[in-house]
Amino acid sequence: MFQLNENYLKLPGSYLFSTIAKKVKAYQDENPDKRIIRLGIGDVTQPLAPAIIKALHEAVEEMGHAETFHGYAPDLGYAFLRDTLAADYQAKGCQVEADEIFVSDGAKSDCGNIQEIFAPDSRIAVCDPVYPVYVDSNVMAGRTGDYDEATGTWSNVIYMPCTAENGFVPQLPEETPDLIYLCIPNNPTGTTLTRDQLKVWVDYANQVGAVILYDAAYEAYIAEDDVPHSIYEIPGARTCAIEFRSFSKNAGFTGVRLGFTVVPKDLKSNGVMAHSLWARRHGTKFNGAPYIVQKAAMAVYSEEGKAQLKEQVAYYMRNAKVIYDGLKEVGYEVYGGINAPYIWLKVPESMTSWDFFDYLLTEANVVGTPGSGFGPSGEGYFRLTAFGTYENTVEAIGRIKKLKRS
Numbered sequence: 001m002f003q004l005n006e007n008y009l010k011l012p013g014s015y016l017f018s019t020i021a022k023k024v025k026a027y028q029d030e031n032p033d034k035r036i037i038r039l040g041i042g043d044v045t046q047p048l049a050p051a052i053i054k055a056l057h058e059a060v061e062e063m064g065h066a067e068t069f070h071g072y073a074p075d076l077g078y079a080f081l082r083d084t085l086a087a088d089y090q091a092k093g094c095q096v097e098a099d100e101i102f103v104s105d106g107a108k109s110d111c112g113n114i115q116e117i118f119a120p121d122s123r124i125a126v127c128d129p130v131y132p133v134y135v136d137s138n139v140m141a142g143r144t145g146d147y148d149e150a151t152g153t154w155s156n157v158i159y160m161p162c163t164a165e166n167g168f169v170p171q172l173p174e175e176t177p178d179l180i181y182l183c184i185p186n187n188p189t190g191t192t193l194t195r196d197q198l199k200v201w202v203d204y205a206n207q208v209g210a211v212i213l214y215d216a217a218y219e220a221y222i223a224e225d226d227v228p229h230s231i232y233e234i235p236g237a238r239t240c241a242i243e244f245r246s247f248s249k250n251a252g253f254t255g256v257r258l259g260f261t262v263v264p265k266d267l268k269s270n271g272v273m274a275h276s277l278w279a280r281r282h283g284t285k286f287n288g289a290p291y292i293v294q295k296a297a298m299a300v301y302s303e304e305g306k307a308q309l310k311e312q313v314a315y316y317m318r319n320a321k322v323i324y325d326g327l328k329e330v331g332y333e334v335y336g337g338i339n340a341p342y343i344w345l346k347v348p349e350s351m352t353s354w355d356f357f358d359y360l361l362t363e364a365n366v367v368g369t370p371g372s373g374f375g376p377s378g379e380g381y382f383r384l385t386a387f388g389t390y391e392n393t394v395e396a397i398g399r400i401k402k403l404k405r406s
């Protein structure tokens with residue numbers, strides 16, 4: 001009889017955002033007259049920018065003619081895009097070469113898959129709260145030990161609490177990890193690390209021989225000068241860090257799908273480059289991101305595209321301000337929202353994160369994400385996303401303010 005991968009059976013419940021979607025659907029089915037506003041999952045709502053649409057149309061047209069048709073894409077990405085991405089890094093003072101960039105169908109896939117190239121007994125360290133993909137993908141690989149329902153923790157994972165008490169800055173762990181996941185600007189808390197704070201991590205990783213898996217999916221939202229856009233701004237990062245980038249949040253590609261990962265050739269274990277293993281994995285399991293999507297990504301770096309996307313980011317950050325200011329006005333303790341499209345708020349003392357989820361859903365018909373869904377230190381917190389429309393955001397905050405005042 002065949003055996004299933006029992007590690008999957010250890011995963012508690014379903015993926016966080018699937019659980020929320022099911023709950024919201026059940027409520028909507030029972031209350032069809034209610035207009036629910038969704039500020040839960042960080043999915044964009046603005047249409048693709050005109051420069052991107054133009055590039056997509058042109059690429060689709062090319063696909064309709066034998067002379068310009070494209071079949072399988074190069075598995076690591078088209079040179080036109082990798083060269084452009086490398087030039088963008090270099091223009092910002094980061095040493096990243098085109099052949100160190102691996103184009104993929106999105107940062108979520110890469111964040112989930114990267115663990116495959118590391119030893120099965122690698123010890124992982126995560127911020128707590130954390131984007132669930134990092135832990136869950138390691139559970140599937142059998143790396144996390146046993147789950148303790150009472151504490152919501154895995155026995156073989158090093159947790160680095162990030163709460164209001166420590167300013168959401170993870171402290172260097174006492175036990176030594178092999179793989180350190182950092183997401184800056186942070187999902188879910190919307191907070192960041194300064195250049196100096198990130199340097200502490202780069203120095204530490206180099207000192208103990210760990211790898212930082214750096215998720216920079218939200219870098220386009222950084223507004224403050226001392227927050228790095230890439231870990232490669234920090235000297236020493238090439239020997240200890242892999243960086244994930246996404247087109248989802250900066251260019252609205254959540255439904256188009258594209259991302260990329262940088263694996264520097266200087267990142268080595270016992271003389272072997274992590275780069276070679278990721279290239280081998282990519283070549284074996286991935287047939288390249290679509291030509292039309294990679295062409296669309298080129299528009300992100302055109303002058304026209306840059307200007308349009310700057311406006312789009314500003315649109316979402318205006319929502320972030322509406323949420324941040326509105327919640328503060330009625331007495332909520334709020335964080336994030338300055339360099340990130342997420343606002344992290346403290347729920348009333350008498351409630352858990354899930355209680356607050358139910359309360360907002362039923363009383364204000366607003367959907368958010370319970371902090372405890374991101375890890376035990378997220379208990380008592382709640383996340384709202386700035387990716388809704390402006391009108392819905394204003395209305396949702398109006399409803400929450402009214403509720404608080406009543």
Ligand code: MLT
Nearest residue numbers: 040041042043108131187
């Ligand atoms: C989130 O809401 O945390 C994100 O949208 C999830 C993702 O990017 O996969």
